[in-house]
Amino acid sequence: MSRGPEEVNRLTESTYRNVMEQFNPGLRNLINLGKNYEKAVNAMILAGKAYYDGVAKIGEIASGSPVSTELGHVLIEISSIHKKLNERLDENFRKFHKEIIHELEKKTELDVKYMNATLKRYQAEHRNKLDSLEKSQAELKKIRRKSQGGRNALKYEHKEMEYVETITSRQNEIQKFIADGCKEALLEEKRRFCFLVDKHCSFANHIHQYHLQSAELINSKLPKWQETCGDATKVPEKIMNMIEEIKTPISTPMSGTPLPSPMIERRSMVGRDYDTLSKYSPKIPSAPSARALTSPLIDMFNNPATVAQNSERKNNSTGSSDDPSLQRSVSVATGLNRVKKQKVKTIFPHTAGANQTLLSFAQGDVITLLISEEKDGWLYGEHEDTKVRGWFPSSYTKLLEENEKETVSVPGPRMMQMGLQSLLFSAEKIPLLL
Structure with a gap:
């Protein structure tokens, strides 16, 4: 251009x-x-x-x-x-x-x-x-x-x-x-x-x-x-094993007050004898007014069927016992019913905080039970290592394996009759001392 x-x-x-x-x-x-x-x-x-x-x-x-x-x-x-x-x-x-x-x-x-x-x-x-x-x-x-x-x-x-x-x-x-x-x-x-x-x-x-x-x-x-993050429902094998351990020895209710553990159920028939002995032990503080905490992972893997079975087992065991007063008299007289303090192992840590009536422990500690029955999900016992006593949630513990083998021996009706007859027969031969 x-x-x-x-x-x-x-x-x-x-x-x-x-x-x-x-x-x-x-x-x-x-x-x-x-x-x-x-x-x-x-x-x-x-x-x-x-x-x-x-x-x-x-x-x-x-x-x-x-x-x-x-x-x-x-x-x-x-x-x-x-x-x-x-x-x-x-x-x-x-x-x-x-x-x-x-x-x-x-x-x-x-x-x-x-x-x-x-x-x-x-x-x-x-x-x-x-x-x-x-x-x-x-x-x-x-x-x-x-x-x-x-x-x-x-x-x-x-x-x-x-x-x-x-x-x-x-x-x-x-x-x-x-x-x-x-x-x-x-x-x-x-x-x-x-x-x-x-x-x-x-x-x-x-x-x-x-x-x-x-x-x-x-x-x-x-x-x-x-x-x-591909599978939110996957749980590590180690945790699953721990959950299975929780589910096997103890039944946890879906909600409300925790049911008594199997170990406590087995000792319910001799509870009166143990309460008699506990009168001579140091004064025990009253149980906390609030319901006990449930274990942190218990609701996630709870099995309603297990709860129902345990409740049915509890009713059967209660119904099968005859006269409680007779059982007590026989156990005291004959010594067939062996009263031994049960021990539990902690599966979750618990902190008492400012409440002096509660018991603190770490996971894996051993506690000796001083009261055989639960009160709103609470148990009372003594720490094996620190010797400190206090209340703690029952769902935070499981029965100690060695104690599971030591079942409480309760005589059947026939044994109780034989024991009572033996006791009366011996009494006739022994002169009464005034």
Whole structure:
């Protein structure tokens, strides 16, 4: 596309003005927007750090759970990974400030002065060249007027040729100046856009590397994370074994006051004898008024059928006993009913707190029962190691395995009759001593 010198000159001047009036003000606005961008990202990074600190704290809580330990470790690892990614993002935005915002601030002020001086210099040189051309053209007109008189025609003709050559030379010089000036103006504009694009390409490369590293890091961890939460109903084998131990020796009701354990049921028939002996032991504080706590995992795996069976077994054992007073007299007289203190093993820790009537213990401790019957789910006993006495929830304990073998011997009806006859027969032979 062919353009005249004047049109090219206008393009040159408009290019310089666009840089000064549009590009540089646009850079100033970009600097302000970039600073706002930095503040927003910094705020996001701080908020993300606080958020993932919270995730880590919840992970620590889950780590203390018997069934959620692995999930707790995953939450802590997720928190650590995301905080590491946030730190890398922060590093990239420090580069954003150094390589873009700082450079734009430094160059914008200098560029405004430079472009303004360059435009003025171009306009001044262009004006001088035009003035020289116009002056030569005016001299040529004078010579041509003088040569029309006819005198010294050869002399004026020679001068006319010199001015024509001068004018032609100056026109070519002006055209070259305008062309070079336009090229320089366009290149100045392009250099500024190239600078801006180059800086953002560099930052884009940093972000690209950040995302690649983030994807690689997360992809290496994500399958394992997803595997741990794939089945919310899965319980570790160790915990299942513990639950089975809980379910086997003791029946736990669905709600309300805990039912007596099997060990307590077996001793209910000799409870009166033991209560008689306990009168001579130290004074026992009254049981807490509130119902006893149930074990932490007991409701999750409770088996209603077991509760029903235990209740039925309890009724049968109660119904099968004959006259309680006869049993007591026979047991005291013959010694067939062996009264021995039962022991239980704790399956969950218990803390008494400020209540001095309660008993504290850790998991796996052994407690000797001092009262054979439960009271609203509470048992009273003495700690095997500390010798401290107090009340504790029965559902937090199970029958000690060695005690399970030592069942309480209660004579049947036939044995009680034989024992009573033997006692009476012996009494007839022994003289009464007054």
